Amino acid sequence: MVPTWYWIVSGILLIWNAIGCFACFSQMTASPEKLAGLPEGQRDAWLAMPVTAKAAYVVAVGAGLLGAVALLCRCAAAGPLFIASLVGVIVQFGWFFVVYKGASRFGVASLAFPGFVALVAIAQIGFACWAKTQGLLG
Template sequence: MTHRPTRAPTWFRIVAVVLLLWAIAGCYACIQQFRLGAEAMEPASDYDRALYASLPIWYNAVYAVAVGCGLLGAVALLARSVLAVPLITLSLIGVAVQFGWLFAATDIAQVKDWWTAVFPLVIAAVALLSVLLARRARARGWIG
């Protein structure tokens, strides 16, 4: 006998769609960074170019894992798959590693404006809330 998930509330499906759109935007930003480097988001300063050139080789891989797992996790939420939990958790870990290293190992917080610190916090908050949502959905039987 197979387990059928219980019907998820409408708000859950709406949030899952919003997370999917968020993840698509993250993938777009990642691809732009791979294509354009420091120039991805705006005309880059000399500092931006030097910072991007100094990123370790694994940095872009972690970025790709963070956004890729976020995208796959959002799709899994919409498909009501239990895979959403580990995928979204991997995305959160990737975000933590990516921004943790960036702020701990560079002087970006001292050089850039306040938005440079705030936006990564927003990204981390969305990732954390996504994990909590996926775990709640699993516990309530909305996915599985």
């Protein structure tokens, strides 16, 4: 029997990852006018982001969404998909903090949201691993 809270957690992860996909899509398709309306530092960071970091962003949110769908389908692919998502998160934010030096440009507070995203990505992996050991994933 699958516990009710499994479905709740899986649903929350689906919503979280869908929001990430929406944010990614919105950023990737932003018009020049929309980019011009961003604060200068944010606009400069987005324009400086290389294609590899943008691709990592797409992988992070896309694999996360597919992983959440896999959880809801009780499919063992959830774990590997969440691992791919974490790798995307690491590459994307690695570029921002290591190469672009985002924390020195925007301050230590700029670590908060990416840190939370990374923690959720790790928690998703843990949840999928737990679900597999409990026989909830096929």
